[in-house]
Amino acid sequence: MRLEQCEAAIKEKKNEMIKLGMTKGLQNEETICCSQELDKLLNDYHRLLLDDNHSKPLNPYVDFFSIFTKHVHRILSIPYRSFFI
Structure with missing residues (x-):
């Protein structure tokens, strides 16, 4: 599975x-x-x-944690307005 497919x-x-x-x-069991x-x-x-990061060398000025956090935050961010609709 590729990153884009996994994100979707x-x-x-x-x-x-x-x-x-x-x-x-x-x-609920289904939710769990x-x-x-x-x-x-x-x-x-x-x-x-x-x-992916092992196959491409990382920029020494960018640490892995910031890259990972950015990707996970982008995927899991939920717009606040969706809770009120």
């Missing part, structure tokens, strides 16, 4: 989990299962980032 799968799974959580509750699937996708994404 994470966004889709995140939206599914939000819908399940809002309709069935956070303690979806959350675990999202965790697996995030772990896969992290592995892809590590592989």
